[in-house]
Amino acid sequence: MTKITDYDGPVLEIDKLSISFFTRLREIPAVMDFSVAVQPGEAVGLVGESGCGKSTVALGVMQDLGVNGRIVGGSIKFKGRDMSEMTQEELRDIRGNEIAMIYQEPMASLNPAMKIGKQLMEVPMIHEGVSKEEAHARALEVVTDVKLPDPKRMLDSYPHQLSGGQQQRIVIALALMTKPSLLILDEPTTALDVTVEAAVVELVKDLGKKYGTSMLFISHNLGLVLETCDRLCVMYSGEAVERGSIEDVFDDMRHPYTQALFRSIPLPGADKNARPLVAIPGNFPLPHERPDGCNFGPRCNYYMEGRCDQGYIPMDEVEGNERHVSRCLRMTEIDWDAPPEVAAKAEKPAVGEVVLKMDHLKKYYEVAANALFGGGEKRVVKANETLSFEARESETLAIVGESGCGKSTFAKVLMGLETATDGKIMMGDEEIQDVAIQDRSTETISSVQMVFQNPFDTLNPSMTVGRQIIRALEVFGVGESDADRRQRMLKLLDLVKLPRAFADRMPRQLSGGQKQRVGIARAFAGDARIVVADEPVSALDVSVQAAVTDLLMEIQRENKTTLLFISHDLSIVRYLSDRVMVMYLGHVVELGTTDQVFAPPYHPYTEALLSAVPIADTSVEKEHIVLEGDIPSAMNPPPGCPFQTRCRWKDKVAGGLCEQKVPPVRTLEDKHQIKCHLSEEVLASMTPVIKIAAE
Amino acid sequence: MGLFILRRVAVMLLTALCLTFIVFTLTNLEPNLEKLAKTQGNMRMTDEQVETWLSNRGYRDNLLSKYGQWLGVVPGYVITGTDGELRGKCIRPGMEASGAPRFCGVVQGDWGWSTRFREEVGSIIAKRLGATGWLMLAVMCVMVPGALIIGVLAGMREGSRLDRGLSTVSILTTATPEYVSGVIFIALLASTKYGLSPLLAEWGMIEGKSLFKGTATSAMKDITFANFTLPVLTIALYGMGYIARMTRASMTEVMTAQYIRTARLKGVSFQNIVMKHALRNALIAPFTVIMLQFPWLLNGVVIVETLFNYKGFGWTLVEAAGNNDIEMLLGVSVVSVFVVLVTQLISDIGYVYLNPRIRIS
């Protein structure tokens, strides 16, 4: 089975594609009037929020829409051939051979009961009919290409024996086995940690160049698209709204949605008090509730009644640039360079006295080494190692780290769900490290509350929103009577800017952002003094993130709350925190004010983390630091410095000290703490990772 | 692995001890003993006669001591009865009292004496278990492949007509307990007056009067197609639907898994997706289910052996329970408990083998 070779037009041409899903009640259009072309060797990004139809486009290209999905209009041409006219056999020849796909969940996309080698070898054996030996040799070669250690052993292992990052590399290898002409990547790094993500993105870029593969890169992350793609297409609610080269779209956007999107993400320079983010008002429309005319109309700043809400709006070329198109009627009327209307600047509130103090907090777990068969030796997992910091009234302290760094354990100990192994937690002048939650006074409990990460999991699905807030009030002993509590509940809904009618709704009737607001209302029910926010916006769509973040900030300003903001996203941390604490494998590796942490001298891990976070700004120049390997398991941490296995500065420390001793906490100027063996000179020689180019 | 099996065996022994003790307690309740005395002696015994009958035979010992005797960790009783006769637990009829051993319990390999069959419990169980073994074997041979094939065929294309048809069939069979399906089978296939047999006989397609036999007593000596089909089918059918539905559920789940989509988009043909990618993953759950079916099968065996009058293990259980044959019942419960526990052990080990995610390091 050979490939189609003698063709030099665009690899993929999608023309006015419409895809609908059919349910018993109605037809739900998922993609409407979507066009894009991918040239050979080109990488095209497809950006949009969840539910905008970007993954549906990918599956449409693969002709794999399931029972209910159907292409209702337009055409998809692969190397000039219409894919909808192909037979099953022809499609099978193309899948995996000419077009390959990489998915979001690497673990789920590998067969758990098949050895990796076999899964890899299958591809060339099907498509090129090669022998087992040749396929094996090929597999070995590709696994080496994706920079996996010990390729031979890799081929002989099962997927579950690999870490998440390694699995994703295997999925990439799987896609590259037959050197396809087109690679579709559907959110390939969303499930990975930031530093691992950076390495995978780097790999995909390199291999794309090496194999000359065209790419369709689907993501919700503008920064990632900037780093990987040549052109991009922005989607909103089933439609492409803007398409053009990266520079065109990022710097001269011609659609209000694109503009609003860029204004709502925290870029370097944004500041919660001086230059707050501009949230996009309203909510993403449900597929069957789309408005007439422009889908973005109801949320748009430039909306004009009578024009934007009528009829079909075509994609039009931007004047003077035929490769840049946008779906906006008022494209030529809007002054695109006008600065955003900034809401009244807020005063930076004065930081008050210390409300929370941790002193050498330690939390160790004992776990059985082998879960299924019990018994055997026990292992100690050091989830938190000598945590010391203090947090003041009205202060935002960000706790930054990737999975397994111990930030969730720390939250559990603070909340009283676990008791500390050693050390102290002082709340005011009360010691609470050994008091489990059932022994805490109502006052203590209500003054430390938490906002959870997953909006779909934070509310009890079988209780109305109002009832859940009232329950919190009841438990905290707020209010005299049922009527009183109901009043307070309605006020709390006002506080988080939700309509009062939501009180009687079930959580499933709410969107993710709305649920998260209810979660915030619930946390503030007992006038909490300390709120732990565990990645409160990371599961939300970009356009909603800003609104929820701003809401948190606003409530914090009014209530003088101490906010402990747990996150892995350095952009948002820089935007809203006063001080930052960086954690790695249970250790605090760096602690200081936001400015101190985001400027050299860095801890080597902070430096890598900063470099890994994609920034959606073309004027930012980043130094590329790619960390080797994955985060070690907390069950089995390396000896000495926890970061030594991936540190690029390790050779600057004499005598292999990093591998032997955990570094001491060193205080640099102005209470800036770093846990590192590096000498003062080396630290001082570090250069900033992020530079904003002079315009 | 060794440690794991050792622990499981220890748990098994503990379970068996608990269970036999419960059975022992229940069978030694006062009304049960009275019934035993009356069925063994005569129905018109007075209360005193019952009392002497029981105390002469060591039933008046305390419960723990009696249990200990049965286990063989306490010496068996030796009582010179009020009628002057010397009786002992270890003294079998026709045996000299002096030649009897001191301990005779399970530990010594002596399962006791059946008051109903007037024979050694051990030998009865061995014999009856052999008969039931054949039945079970035949059932397994019909049920497991049948169920797996139905389940996989139904589950590989969820919602298709084949799926709907097969699912309805499997629901129907799970809703038909053995005593219902057995009755229907006999009425339809084994009756000389009704159902298929008279028709077939009229057309000359069968030689005898009926297609199958409504009783399986003759299968004790000689298993034939005519006398063994209905009992086997009756048991197999009930279990088959259940396993088939489990397999189907597991198969549909696997078929919607992401890695099946990966395989499909790799260009693997549907046939190979089912055979190479889905099957092994889909069989993990049903395997456990099949193994855990054994206690259920035991149920079916009892019903079917009663219905078809096949004198196997289940029939023995019914007889023993009906006559409060204590040691026979204990033997039966030990065997059935071991069957249940051993299958659980096998299912655990098999699960580990089938599922590479759980490997003992």
Next chain:
Amino acid sequence: MEPLTWTGNLSFLNLPLQTAAILFFILALLQILAGFVPQRGSTIYHDSTVAGGPGLHGWSARLTLWSFYLVLLICAAFLVLGMLMGTSGGIIGAVSRQFVPVWVALAITFFLSLRYRRRLGLYGKLFDSTIGMVGFGLVMFWVFTAIFAGVFDMIYTHAPLEQASGMKNKLPGTPMNGAEAEDFQWYLFGGDNLARDVFSRMVVGSVTVILIAPLATIFAFMVGITLGLPAGYYGGRLDTVLSFSANLILAFPVILLFYLLVTPEIRESGLPNYMAVVLFVFPLIFLGVLINSRFHTQPQKNTLFLVLALGIGGWLYLTLVSDQSSVIRLLPSSLDFFNIPGGILVVFVSVVFVNSPTVFRIVRGLAMDIKTRDYVAAAQTRGEGPWYIMLWEILPNARGPLIVDFCLRIGYTTILLGTLGFFGLGLPPESPDWGTTINDGRKLLSIFPHPALAPALALLSLVLGLNLLADGLREESLKD
């Protein structure tokens, strides 16, 4: 009096029914066989939906469907015409006429449910699924039959214990020997080996099943939930002990357990009464904890509700367990209003005992899964008690699988009750319940199958209905 034939004056429908049925059978078989042959030309998605016009395949599929509808239509005609014609419509007509109250009740139920299904939550959604509707119909048929027969003495034609001379083992439709003018003139499904009317026994037998099976299942759920939630939520030693006990009971072959528990001797020893004392207390505990965990923040309301619930529940409990004629006499006879007959009690208790470990295991598994959710963590961080979390945060969100299992378990309990009857355990030997009747009929099975077939088919249809209902519920609850 002439014996009734099966179809009487409706016999003109026989030939069409046979033809339609055979046609459907052949077509369905062909369909299934064709399913193995891959089709070329049209697009088949992985899940076998076929895009493209109705080719040969499509047409044969339609024909199958039509022939199936035809069979259904003729069957419906039999029932409707029979209802109008009564005994002149043969046995089918007479039976259909006897069931008129049930048909009316079913029609009303379906009409109302279909009309208001959008407002009825999960119950209403059941009517979106054909399988669920069929199952619901079958179950409700027997529920209504039991109600009309048990409460209003309707439907059945003769007293279930009444013996008529000369009716021993008579075939269905035999006119009754020496019937008085006001008596029903036929034995519709024939007579059994004691010359009793099989039809009436089948109808009256439904009362026992419909009464005991759901109630016993509810009690088993109460026990399973009250023990399973803490086992799953706390884990640790409590879980180990409870799980071991549950496995202990599960390792018992059910029949052996029944043979040990459900005997007159055991009943005499009072063991079932002691077990009832233990098992029946669980609903009380459940209710008490449910109220207390929810209202403990408002002491006044809490006391009021607790006193009300525990007062009424406690009194019910005491009258239930205490029985002047047995070992447990907790209440003076002046307050002890009703007793459960010993035979029923022992059956009830054993069935609850056998079912609860399985429910325990299911609830424990669900609790272990749901306790990792954020909303449980949220409840913990606001200092809720463990029982509030178990009963108000975990249990409501486990309801989907539990409702489905509940339906399946009623079916299983029905089978167990039948098993008990089949071995002649527990219920009195003359009891008309289905298991006992099958047991009676099996001795002469190959000569006179009808006395055993009628209850066998009745039991089969009820259990099938419950299974289909569970399937429909599962399908619909997964669609959310």
